[in-house]
Amino acid sequence: MPAAITSDFRSVPDMLRDRVQRSGDSEAFRYPDGDQWRSLTWSQTWERARAIALGLHAIGLRSQQRCGILASTRIEWILADMGVMCAGGATTTIYPTTTAEGCAYIIADSDSTIVFAEDDEQIAKLREQRAHLPDLARVITFDGTPDGDWVLSLSDLEAKGRELGEAQPDLFDSLVDAVDTEDLATLIYTSGTTGNPKGVRLAQANWTYVAEAMHETGEMTAEDVQYLWLPLSHVFGKVLQVGQIRTGYLTAVDGRIDKIVDNLAEVRPTFVAGAPRIFEKIYNKVVMQAKEGGELKYTIFRWACAVGLEISHLQQEGKHPGLALKVQHAIADKLVFAKLREKFGGRLRFFISGSAALAPDIARFFHAAGVLIAEGYGLTETTAASFVNRTNDFRIGTVGQPLPGTEVRIAEDGEVLLRGGGVMRGYHNMPEATAEVLDADGWFHTGDIGELDEAGRLRITDRKKDLIKTSGGKYVAPQSVEGKLKAQCPYLSNVVVFGDKQPYCSALVTLDEESIAEWARANDLGSLSYAELAEHPKTHELVGAAIEDLNATLNRHETIKTFKVLPRELSIEHNEVTPSLKIKRKAVADNHREVLEELYPSTVESL
Known part of the structure; x- marks a missing residue:
């Protein structure tokens, strides 16, 4: 049984306050503003979160009341989430691609009383369904049009918060102090492959656990630069946001998919997380460009890949190449691989892949090019971070070893069972569905089929029902x-x-x-x-x-x-x-x- 991971922090707001005290003047976030990138220090982030939290308190948000965020990945999403948690509320995440009917279902099922809506398009969905949302008291918009009544701008909300803070200077700290370990922090609705989505209840303790476990691996340090484009409505994006608070690395945040390539060159990150489809698209483009360069260029490309794959295989086996292979690899790197790494900004240490299975051949290609894709595994119900390959101990085709404090067991039928600090507190308003996946001993039944290798690395072979x-x-x-x-x-x-x-x-x-x-x-x-x-x-x-x-x-x-x-x-x-x-x-x-x-x-x- 792995040693339990404990945190010194009662909550994410408590952890955030500590980070601000440690790193106040350091750059926390970088975000696009028109054609430029702007920055927030940790202290500036704290002040924005404080204003939002007090503004939410002023308009009626109370402990563990739900507050939805219906927006794409951007700095305001993160600030709103921090503000909700610091006010003692719980964030309900909603994908911006969700239909009006889907938004109404999630808002009603979660009992969300306030929703942050990105723009007029998202506000329109809420207006369309307003008759079905009698408890939705206020909408806060980032870029949309306020109406002086139901819809309030983010800047006006922050102004209310600053005003309340001046009148009651100790209120904010008392709100943060009141947030406790088992308080509901986040409701994330699984998009599901059938039926209505289920709301996964994640407590403050779930997030502080995964943040501590990720920090303990030592894979990310305060000197790292993360480029975050993943949907923050998804648990994969959200866990990287929380991990940042514990470790203190800089995050450049921009959810625009069409800007990924340009942003990699500008931000020059040291690590980036993504879904397999992103790596497949990069792979497809590289192969196509090599083919379009003519027969000679494509022949060199295939030779370089063969050399790189040989090097990759030796590294995974803990072996070293001979002199001849080293020379070949140096040539292959100069002709092919270095150019690819430069497109990623030239400083990339590794990618992280999650949310779906990564084809091993794609992973091998990237590793041959000198870029490790550290595949990981987790579910919304386990707060995303359950397994991950380490940079100094990885095996392509597996999702690596469990994070510190996570237990794994393979059932007789091959199903992967997990237990530990990341396991959810249950499905919202669905006790029967919760009982189907959480047994009396605390094991979560993932529905995935897998096996463990001799080093304890997990290989997922398929979904049980698939x-x-x-x-x-x-x-x-x-x-x-x-x-x-x-x-x-x-x-x-x-x-x-x-x-x-x-x-x-x-x-x-x-x-x-x-x-x-x-x-x-x-x-x-x-x-x-x-x-x-x-x-x-x-x-x-x-x-x-x-x-x-x-x-x-x-x-x-x-x-x-x-x-x-x-x-x-x-x-x-x-x-x-x-x-x-x-x-x-x-x-x-x-x-x-x-x-x-x-x-x-x-x-x-x-x-």
Whole structure:
């Protein structure tokens, strides 16, 4: 049993106050303002959080009352969250892509009485559903239009807070002191692959535990620079925000996806976290650029990758390359890999990957280029941080060892069970659902299938409910096959493998718009639309060849016998992927039922 991790802090606000006392004049945040980056020191951050907290108190927020944040990742999201917790409230996180009806469900189910809304578009969703939200007393907007009544600007809220602070100078510290270990801190609604989302109740103690456990690993230091673009509505982004408070590193925050490449060059971070789809897109682009450079350039690229992969394998085995291989690697690095690292800003120590499975071949490519993707694992219900590969002890294809203080057990059926300080306090208003996943001994049943290696590293093989059992009685782990195909073919964005109770496996695939457009231009198909390319025989031949190559490496029952290129990408709008980019298999099957009927002429009922 691992040693328990304890914190000196009762709450995140208590931890934040300590950080300000230690690092007050140091830069805490960097954020975009027009074409420039601006900064906040820890002391300035504290003053903003103080004004927001007292403003919320002035308009009626009380201990553990819920306050929603409906906004993209930006500095105001972080300040609002800090203000809510310092006031003693609890933050309800809402993805900005959530529909008006979805927002209303979360706000009503969580009993949120105040909501921070990013702009007029988000305010419009709340106005549309206002009749169904009688307890929503106030809306605070970052960039939207105040109405002098229901909608208040953030600056006006802070002005109210400063006024209250002048009248009652000891009030803020007393609010922070009153926040206790088991107080509700955050309600995060799992986007779920079926049904309504469930509100995961995370206490102050959950966040202080993961912050201490991450700090104890020593992977991040106060000298690091984080670039944070992940959705803060998701537990993965939120845990990195809390980890920053404990360790004190600088965070540059900007949630605009289209600015990631430019921001990497400007911010020059030392670590960045992301979902696998981001790394897949980078990989696809690098491979495409190498191919477009001509046969010689592509030959050099493939040779460099082969050398890098050999070095990567030796490093994972704790071995050192010989002189000849060292020389080859130095040449490969100069010709290929150094240029790639420079695109990441030139200071990057590692990436962190989470929220979904990372294809090992993608991880191997990056490591061959001298950039470690430290894959980790956790769930909303375990406050995100449960396992992670360490920079000095990693194994590609695993999610590493547990964080200090987290226990793991593999059940008889292969399900991964977790216990420790990160485990949630339950689902909001759902005692029966809570009892289904939390047993009497405190073990959380993850629903994931996995195994531990000799060093205690966890390998996730699939979701328990996603395992395919063919009509021949053979089991297939679809995520493994899907990841391999995406690494095999840089022109694909999503792959969904089916075959439960069927005689063979099939796949629905979507094209990566950027990569396939470049391929189309090179093949005199540049005038065709995405949908037209999806139907074109040359595209079918391209994807079919990749599947044929993949099948040669799989067991017979795992091979993909038939496939279809879908006429559009999978999307959040069509309910096919979650905001954290997880595939909703049932929704994909339902939305493309006719296509599956073509692939399985007899029946698709079990899919």
